[in-house]
Amino acid sequence: MGKIKVAVFGCGAIAQRRHIPEYADNANVELVAFADPILERAQEMAATYGGTSYASYEELLKNEKVDAVSVCTPNYLHAPMAIAAANAGAHVLVEKPMATTAEEGEQMIEAAKRNGVFLMVGHNQRLMPPHVKAKELLDSGLLGKVLTFRTSFGHPGPEAWSVDGRESWFFRKEEAIMGAMGDLGVHKSDFIRYLLSDEVAEVAGFIGTIDKKDTDVDDNATCIVRMKSGAIGTLVASWTQYKGGDNSTVLWCEKGVMKIGTVEGDEVIIELTDGTSETFKVGAMATNEKQVPSGVIDAFVESIITNTPPTISGEEGLLSLKVILAAFESQATGSIVKL
Structure with a gap:
């Protein structure tokens, strides 16, 4: 397979300091799109790492065909974004807490299953x-x-x-x-x-x-x-x-x-x-203060490449x-x- 096309939803601290640089360092990944309601943030990431910037994740999913998505947004958006990405056929890595209610967590797991994609939670x-x-x-x-x-x-x-x-x-x-x-x-x-x-x-x-x-x-x-x-x-x-x-x-x-x-x-x-x-x-x-590689991104990418379900699965995230x-x-x- 070619490189895994990745989009990042949310370009705040966790995206800037961990997800995006770790994707950029992974030879199997191509960062193709960034979404943030503060468009300048997404533009800045696109300018640095390549790819297209969007003010909304819906726009991004409508315009881009991506293999995987990182959800790095405020907690209340985790479920709707993860479900939308899964419905678009993308594997999903979501920051913790995976959701704000158990029902949301279950819906996310269900959406991933239904679409035949992986759901992983960033419990580094x-x-x-x-x-x-x-x-x-x-x-x-x-x-x-x-x-x-x-x-x-x-x-x-x-x-x-x-x-x-x-x-x-x-x-x-x-x-x-x-x-x-x-x-x-x-x-x-x-x-x-x-x-x-x-x-x-x-x-x-x-x-x-x-x-x-x-x-x-x-x-x-x-x-x-x-x-x-x-x-x-x-x-x-x-x-x-x-x-x-x-x-x-x-x-x-x-x-x-x-x-x-x-x-x-x-x-x-x-x-x-x-x-x-x-x-x-x-x-x-x-x-x-001291960012060392979290290992989460590499594990997520490895799951996709080898078609092996992630150990830090949606089910695990939900139990936690x-x-x-x-x-x-x-x-x-x-x-x-x-x-």
Whole structure:
């Protein structure tokens, strides 16, 4: 086959810093079109990478025959755009959270199936070298069963990350639907499901807007989760870690402890109850300040070329989203929600 013709919907921070440059670096891809309601942004990308710019994704799909689409837009647009792209016969890579409701997620999965295309969700935490290594070690049985854990993702908030700063859609409830939980929490629900090869059975969520002004979206969440295996842990998402942001996970197991991303430079540390310990320097995790290749684009392209369904599928994305939605339900009702 020739090069995969790719279009990008939404030319904000995640598109500019990850999707577009990573497509451009992939020899199997030709970037053919960009859509953004702020047309100058799409034009700028087209000027840099080649291709045509559009102010609307509908126009783009009407005029271009594309093989694949990246959806890098505010959360509320993920479902309609992904479904439109699938209906146009394109494979879809959608940013997280894949959708804002479980129904939307199901409709997206259905649209991809109906059109015989792949749907992949950009849960890049699974692909980061420390996380790949941690899973390999855990699966080897070295640490025995996971008993308790904590997993956390926090930074100072989207104002430093988004191309619109404090004016970003991230802070507008009608476009974002959810804040830190949709931005960061869903990464961690996905990661813990993947790492433990386990599903969340119950969740209790404490979610609120603690410090960000003039916004209704959550800036912090602490959740308690019980896995099907019985393991209990906490999941934290925060936009107010103004100093010392966190993207770490610690697992306390039968035979020792595993620390992931707790020490700069020592990405995975295992300390066993027999007194031995080992450190794995396997390469850093991506941060907003330091972009390392996410691996998501290459995995998506590989799926298309080899005609192999993506491992980070729509179904996986939906299971991870449901954990976050359950945490919101718990916050709203004051009860523990069973999944």
